[in-house]
Amino acid sequence: MPPRKNSSRLKQVLPSGTRDISFFEQVYEVVKLIPKGRVTSYGAIAFFLGARSSARMVGWAMNAAHGMPDVPAHRVVNRNGMLSGKMHFDTPTSMERLLKKEKVKIVNDQIVDFEKIFWDPAVELS
DNA sequence: AGGCTGACATCGC
DNA sequence: CGCGATGCCAGCC
Numbered sequence: 498m499p500p501r502k503n504s505s506r507l508k509q510v511l512p513s514g515t516r517d518i519s520f521f522e523q524v525y526e527v528v529k530l531i532p533k534g535r536v537t538s539y540g541a542i543a544f545f546l547g548a549r550s551s552a553r554m555v556g557w558a559m560n561a562a563h564g565m566p567d568v569p570a571h572r573v574v575n576r577n578g579m580l581s582g583k584m585h586f587d588t589p590t591s592m593e594r595l596l597k598k599e600k601v602k603i604v605n606d607q608i609v610d611f612e613k614i615f616w617d618p619a620v621e622l623s
Numbered sequence: 624a625g626g627c628t629g630a631c632a633t634c635g636c
Numbered sequence: 637c638g639c640g641a642t643g644c645c646a647g648c649c
Binding site: 519548 | 644
């Protein structure tokens with residue numbers, strides 16, 4: 498958990514133009530394409546972008562994606578299908594609630610049948 | 624300017 | 637089989 502409470506909101510809006518097609522932008526592009534009721538992992542996105550070990554950055558991007566309606570950050574979980582980032586939403590339950598609204602079953606912060614609804618950008622966008 | 628810190632993943636011991 | 641170390645990139649102190 499972040500030591501700081503507010504930490505300047507990360508400007509919320511990316512300085513588009515100056516930042517161009519950064520890793521962030523690419524992550525957003527992919528996340529936007531995740532179909533309803535499907536989920537993917539940080540690592541899958543990172544891999545798709547050609548940087549397998551940049552999965553961390555994907556998580557960081559999600560953090561900055563807060564407030565972007567087009568970016569369904571709740572559809573991105575870790576490779577185990579666990580809602581590792583749920584504490585970063587408005588409320589501890591909003592991530593789970595959003596997913597359940599899309600018919601995604603969750604038990605104990607773990608997505609049921611994760612493999613079945615897993616959406617791999619490297620496959621779907623190939 | 625340099626170092627620390629992540630909503631992760633993988634490799635090594 | 638479990639825990640520690642490492643990579644990666646961007647932002648903050």
